[in-house]
Amino acid sequence: MAQADASSRGGAGAATAEVSWDELRGAIGAEQVRPAGPADAVASVAPRMVAEPADVTQLAAALRWANDAGIAVAPRGGGTKLGWGNAPKELGLILSTKRLNRIVEHAWADLTVVVEAGVTFGKLQSALAEHGQRLAVDPLWPENATIGGILSTNDSGALRLRFGGLRDLVIGVTLVLPDGTLAKSGGKVVKNVAGYDLPKLATGALGTLGVITQAGFRLHPVPPSEGRTLTFRAGSVSEANRLIVEMQGSALAHTSLQARAQHDAQPEVDVRFDGTPAGIEAQCSTARKLAAFAVETGESAEVWNARQELWRKADSSAVAKFSVLPSHIAAACETVRKAADKGGMKWRIVAQGTGLGWVRLEAPKPEHIGDALATLRAEFEKDAGSLFIAHRPDGAGAVDAWGSPGDAYPLMVRVKQQFDPRGTLNPGRFVGGI
Amino acid sequence: MDTRILEEFRAVVGERGLISSAEELHTYECDGLTNFRVMPEAVLLPESAEQVQAIVRVCHRERIPFVARGSGTGLSGGALPVEHGIVISTARMNRILEVDLTNQRVAVEPGVINLDVTGRVSPHGFFYAPDPSSQSVCSIGGNVAENSGGAHCLKYGFTTTHVLGIEVVLPDGSMVHLGGRTLDAPGYDLPGVFVGSEGTLGVTTKVILRIVKRPECIQTLLAAFGTTGEAGAAVSGIIAAGMVPAAIEMMDNLSIQAAEAAVHAHYPDCGGLLLVELDGPAAEVASLMERVNEICRSCGATEIRVAQSEAERAVFWKGRKAAFAAVGRISPNYIVQDGVIPRTALPRILEEIERLSAAAGIKVANVFHAGDGNLHPLVLYDRRVPGQEHAAEELAMRILELCVEAGGSITGEHGVGEEKKLMMGKMFSEPDLETMQLVRCAFDPLQLSNPSKVFPRPRLCGEKPGRYEPHPLEVAGIAERF
C-alpha cells in the first residue's frame, strides 16, 4: 500500500525549534496563547502551546500562521476523545474551539439549528429542548463533548438506527483550511444539493482536512412521552442476533435496538419504542411475540448507557468500535469470545441493530490485548467489516487505530493533499498514516 | 472523432455498444432539460465495469472528456454531452446483482431503474425509499449522481442516506470502492461526497443500496384550502405538533388544474391542496391522522378526504406525481424550477413569486415538497410569443435568487448541472467554491469527467500559491492561464 506522503511536512519538525511564538501572540492576542501543560498531551505526545481563539477570524489566523511556520496542529473541542486515532507524528499547537460557543440560529419552526463548533452537546440539547426539539444523536460524554469533536469523530450511539448517523443529520459546515481559507458548504435548509457535500467529508475526518468552526443540523421533535424500553435475555448470542434480525425485518418502528453480551453473563437484547401511548403499547406486544423464545427481564432506559459504561475505568482496557453486517453480530461476539479466552481476558460488547458495535477487552497483561485486537480486526475485515480501536492501554503495543481503508486509500491521500498539502492538521493520526 | 480511437472503443463495447452515426446521436444531445443541446462524438454502451474501465482509460490517455448518462431524465443538463466528448450510457448495465433481505441491502448496476429495485423486493415487504416522481424511468446511477429526492424523503432521507457503497471508475481508469456493505468504513466518507457530485468525479459501476421494511400502516389525507397560505399554516401546525409525516406535498390552483386535465385525480378545485401521508404502527397512525385532520380543519380546510383503499391512495398520488408533465396540458412550454427555502418563509416567498409573475405577465404553477421547503415553481410560457421564453427564464432565475435571499438553496434535488452553474456564485463565495473543487482535483485532476458542469469556473488543480507549476490541462494544451 502506498505510504501517505501527504504527511511529509517540508522540514516542519526542524523548524519547530526556531519558531517565534510571539508571531502567533501578535496575530491573535497574547492572552489567547499559553504554554501547554501535561494535560494537553495527545496520545502521550506533548504540544508546545495551546491557542484558544476568541472567534473564527482569530482561529483562521492562528491556523494559517502555524501552517506557514510548519507547526503541526491538533484541533481540540472538549478533549473527551482527543486520544482517538493514532498518535500524532508531530504536535506543536493545540487549537481549541472552546470559545466558539454560540448557538447561532435555532430556527425551531424549520427544525434546523446552526451552531458553533465549540458548543457542548449538553448545552445545545437544553437550548433545543426549550422548543421541544433535539439533535437526534446520543454521543459519549454529552456534557463535555463539543459539536466539532462529535462530528470529527463521527460519534453516534443507539439513536443511529432510527435517525441515521451524523452524516444524515448535518446539513452544513464551515471549515477553516490550513491556509486560513474560510469555506462553507451545504447550508441551513434540510434539502440542498448545490455543490459537493463537504459536511459529510468533514464528518469522521478527525480534523485532518480542516477545522470545523460551525455546523448546521436537521432536528427532530422530542418524543411526546418517555417511551418504553423492553429487555429480553437470550439463550445464546445467536439467539440474540436472531431476535435483532427479526425485529429489524418486522414492521416495528423502534427507536433503538441493541444486544449486550459479556464473558460472564447471558446476552440481552434491548428495544426502545417512542411515540403515542397506543402505538407504544401495540408495539410492545408485537415485540413480545417476536421474542417469545427469550425471557423478558426488565424495563429500564438505563440500558442505553451501556455504550458509555464500557469506558468506565477503562485505562487498562481496550475499547474498540466494530462494524459488521447485522446478521453477523453473533459471529462477531464469538470471535471476541475466542480471542479473549486465549489471553484470559474479560470482554463486553454492545452492538446495535445497524451492525455497529463496541467491544471492551480487559486483560491481566496488556500485551495480550494487542494480539487479540489484531485477530478481531483480521476476522471482521474478512467479511466486509472493520475495527476502529478508540482506546488501548499502555503496553498493548503499537496497534494501528483504523485498519484497512481499502482500495480508495490512494484517493484519500489525494484528498488530504488537496486540503492540507503541508500536512499541518493532525499529521499521522488518521487511516494509513494520513 | 479519430477513427483509430473509434475502432478502439468498438473493440471494447462491440458493434452494438457503439453509436456514432449523426441521426442516432441526436437522441443523446440533451437530457430532460431540452433547451441545452450538444452533439457528442460518440455514445458508448458498456455492459460491464471492466468495459467502463477500458473506455475511461482510452479517454484518459487521449484526454477525451466523457459524460456518464443513465436514463437522461435529469432536469439540470447534467447528462448534456460536452464538445468533443463522448457519452457513456449505462443503459445496458441494468442487472440487480444481489439481494440480501436479512441485512436489508441490495447491490445493483447503475443502469437499474429506481422502481425496479422496489419491484424486486416488494414481494418480501420491502421498498427502496427515495422515490423521485421519475422513478419509473430514472436510473440508480443518475439518482446517485444527483442525490435525488422524492416525496417520502421528508421522513426517510435522500438517496445519500440509502447508499452504503459505490464502485467507481475514476477518471484515470482505476477502480475504487467507496464505503461498502457495512457502515462507517475506515477513512473519509467518500460515498458522502460522491453522492450528489453530478457525474464530475467518475463513473458509478455498482451501488450497494439500503432497503426499508414497509410500515405496518400507511394513511394518506388530502385537504383542500382556499389559499396556499392556509395550506402552509396547516403544514406548520403539523410540524409544530411534533409529527414527522412520511410526506407533505402541496399544489396550488394552477397545478391542480393541470393535474386534473392530465390524469383526473379528482382533486377538489381549490386554492391550495395538501397531501399528507403518515406511516408506522397502525395504532399510532390512526391517532396522529386524527390530529392532522383537526389541524387542517382549524386552518380552514374546506374538504378533507382520507384514502380508504390502496387504489384511492394511488389516485391521490397520481396527480401529484404527474404534475410536471401535466403542466404541458395548460401551457405549450414551461420551465421546471427547483429551489429550497426555510419552510417558514413559504408564505412570503409565494407572495413574492405571485408579484413577479404578475409583473412579467408570466404564469407560475407551484408544486412543493412542503415539509422540507422544496419548491417546484413551473414557469409557463409560449415559445412562439417573441420574448416570452427569455422572460420566463429570467423569472425562473429570479425565483432562485429569492430562495437564496431567504437562506435557502438553488437546488433541492435536480442538481446544478449546466443550468445553474452561474447561480452557484449567488449561494457560495469564491473560496467556498474553490474549496469544493479541491475534491474535484483529488478525483479528476485533468477534469475529464463531465467537465464544465456544476461550477462556474473550473479550478486549475495544480495551483500552488507563490510558485508557478504548469497545470496538467495546460501541459495537455487544453487550457491556458489568463
Ligand SMILES: Cc1cc2nc3c(=O)[nH]c(=O)nc-3n(C[C@H](O)[C@H](O)[C@H](O)COP(=O)(O)OP(=O)(O)OC[C@H]3O[C@@H](n4cnc5c(N)ncnc54)[C@H](O)[C@@H]3O)c2cc1C
Ligand atoms: C418528470 C420528471 C420528474 C422528476 N421528478 C424528480 C423528483 O421528484 N425528484 C428528483 O430528485 N428528481 C426528479 N427528476 C429529475 C431526474 O429524474 C433525476 O435527477 C434522476 O436521478 C436522473 O436519473 P437519470 O438516470 O435520468 O440520470 P441522467 O439524467 O442520465 O443523468 C443525471 C446525472 O447523473 C450522471 N450520471 C448518470 N449515471 C451515472 C453514472 N453511472 N456514474 C456517474 N454519473 C452518472 C450524469 O452524468 C448526469 O450528471 C424528475 C425528472 C423528470 C423528467
